Amino acid sequence: MRHVLGARTSRRSLLTGALGLGATAALAACGGTNDDTPSASGSAAAAGPFTYTDGRGKQISLPKVPTKIVAQVGAAAALWDFGIRPIGIFGPSTKADGTKDPQAGSVDLAAVTSVGNVYGEFNVEKYLSLAPELLVTCMYDPKLLWYVPEESQPQIEQIAPTLGIQLSEVALPKAIGYYEELAGKLGADIKTPEITAAKAAFDTADAALKTAAAAATAAGLRVAAFSGSKDTLYMSIPKYSPDLSHYLAQGVPLTVPTKPDSEGAWWESLSWENAAKYPVDVILYDARTQALPSAELIKTQPAWAQLPAVKAGQIVDWYSEAQYSYQGYTPALTELAAKLPTFKKVA
Template sequence: MHLSSKFRALVAALICLVALAACSAQSGTPATSAASSPSAAGPWSYTDDTGATITLPAKPQRVVGFADQVLTLLSYGVQPVAVFGRVDVKSDPRFEGIDLSNIKILGNSYGEIDLEALAEVAPDLIVTGAYPSDREGTIDSTQPLYGLKDVEQQKKMEAIAPFAAIKVGGEGIKVIESGVNLALALGADQATVDAHKALFETASAKLSETAKASDLEVTAMYADADGIYLVKPDDEPQTQLFKSLGVNYTSVNPGGAYYWDIFSWENAAKMMTGDIILLSNEGFQVADLKKQATFAKHPALVAGQVYPNPYIAMNYSAQAKAMDTMVGYLTTAKEVS
């Protein structure tokens, strides 16, 4: 079955993703001192995670971006002028408490972006993600950046402003650091970043302590009419990060296909080992799972240990909150498998 379109569409839903691999230690770093010094006047240059170098007459003031990356910039105090998302931005729970009155919404569905409205906000820079297509971290240049419909649309947007992409793959901490580097280059305050990092480190320590004392197995998955898509924990940044802290994820086939283990409903019983199910908030939900004869008796489903698994932005504060949530699951759920 050809999965490329579904692969791209599901990526952000399932704790996010689409093929991942380690980010280069040098990726996402300012290419010049002007990029690393927010107050510096004159030319601004930045090399993003795809290896592209963006050079502008001055540091970008008007930034537009895909919701996932905009959330990261906002967390560090970088205010965008516009955003486009894969779901309705105003009802996206990740934006709860964020004042959107001065942020123009350019699109609320994957790939559907109002190009006229984009031109009207006159951005200096467009920020989005780039998902590798394999574990080696390959970025397929024949495919559009994440959040965009196709290459033609990307070219039209590039005629308005250049892109800076954050690679969403490989080690979770490197994805977070890449977002930090771009935020600092766009004027984020180092003290704000440091404060968020401290919260992250505290949450990391707590999750590590809890996970190492727990025997529970966590299954991260997406489901639809075709079957179950089981996240490969080493291939997706957030699961890789949490696994590195001791969380025990279901991993039926560590090698093999990249990012997903895919099971038809007829074969769903093959992955019925988790004590906790983290279910994408897109696709099938609990009521739908209960209707599947081969899955309805999953011990975690029967025990009511199925929890929502939205894509969490890869920044220090968002991940700290996600870690606290995982601690809650691991301390309240029971072993059922």
Template sequence: MTEQSAWSFADDRGQLAAADRRPARVLAYVQAGATLWDYGIRPEGIFGSGHDGAEPDRAKTGTLPLDTVDYRGAGDALDVDTLLRGRPDLVVAVSYGHGQLYGLDPDTAKHLEERVPVVVIDVGQARTLDRVAERFAALARSLGGAPVPDASGELHAARERLRTAARAPGAPRVVALSPAGPEQAYVARPQMWPELRVLAELGIGLVSPTDGAGVNWATVDWAEAAALEPGIVLADIRSNAVPLHGITDPVWGAAGRGARTVPWNPEPLCSPQAHARFLALVADAVEEAAG
């Protein structure tokens, strides 16, 4: 490597990814690829997790130009040859702690790292959303990307708007959940989700399910979900979740009368503009609910 062309980046496992020149063909987990795109880095390919299917999940892809970004697939469809078919010179993956590459079989990940540099960003519950965003921003800069002008200002404005809305009399109770089907829902434990902790820090009244089984989610029936009396429901819109509008349980309907629904992606893009868009949607709903 030469001083003029060498590239390296220390990832969240404490491992150094290095190359003799700055990578230009990035393969990324879909969440990472969509975030990097917001900094001007177009990945040559993306891959999903075991929750995903043969087509990319539009809830996770943000504004990625899917006509020019190759989706490699997900789950059992992913092997080293499939992942490397676009000749990437860098792989960007995410981890939920312990350094394991999310969405990839450990053996596949091992053989992948033998062939190409890999950077892992930790997006797990131990991280704040700001810290995750900082890490993606640092990686994007190292790859030649830059933030959109005024994106940080838009995020600050969105935070302050939501903070003000949360202080208003009559601010609603908020429940985050992922519909599992006509009988059950997974209700998020807010303290386990970095983006939900941001809402709580801004004063939003997030409602926690009762203690019990499940670290990140509590599995409840719709009557139990309704008993939480949400004025706003943050509904998981990923493709593996059942659409909330498809739930016809009458108990839920009665309890949810007047409840506003905000689309929520539990695998959020970590750019300032993407975070600002989500906060603005929550602020819209809080302001409407408060009258």
């Protein structure tokens, strides 16, 4: 299973446990910077200083707009869609078979340098060699920078300022707006015809989802979002996820777990013996690369295979970390809006 958006204080431990990784970064002593590293292409830097208050309430103040940006892959993909071209990335960008990870979105992997591909990997020496001016990532915890190893964060922050976009309990349109605003501050033209058209497509898909959600509610359907591992089924608590909280606001009849793992937890963990605790007709299933695929669970977990929604084939891929841009989420909205009206009550 890929990272589970777990309890705020245990999200990292859930991820490292799922991946079987020790969250150790590849560290190296700080040395001189390489002045030959490229600037972020496609982002004409705005004139004047750069100031931004991030999700921690931390103000980043720089004498000029940074162009050498290294970003967590999801943040990089969102910024890419808004016209900013990071020079480096970290987080899942390449799958085990060498193909591009969906989390990389539109990022041209040949044009960026990866300093870590999985949770817990962050090659500080390689990061230093890029002479970064700013690191950008998201946050699912009030204090933790996503995919930045906590033990090496002080060293990383000595190299360049870090900027975290808070996504916990932030609705999808607002999350997209955060990246759009940041891209504008970084010098992107966020009023291009391409971005305007992308927003229009997003709004159209969103309206279609609202219509489909109303029909699903009228039909008495119950929907839930899950991620599975060998030993545990995780049922998502919608309010913490930008996409799920937005689906709920649009009327999608999402079932809300009643016993989260802890206060502020993102999930209720269910043993496989209790997989059917919540009767649901439609499943949104974690489709990220790190997740245990539903097809594999069908073969290895009889409790999953016997769930009414699984037996009926009423499963929709859930990309909970698609890039927060109009282009990133329009496909998800479109797919859910198209499939919901075709599903029946089965539980």
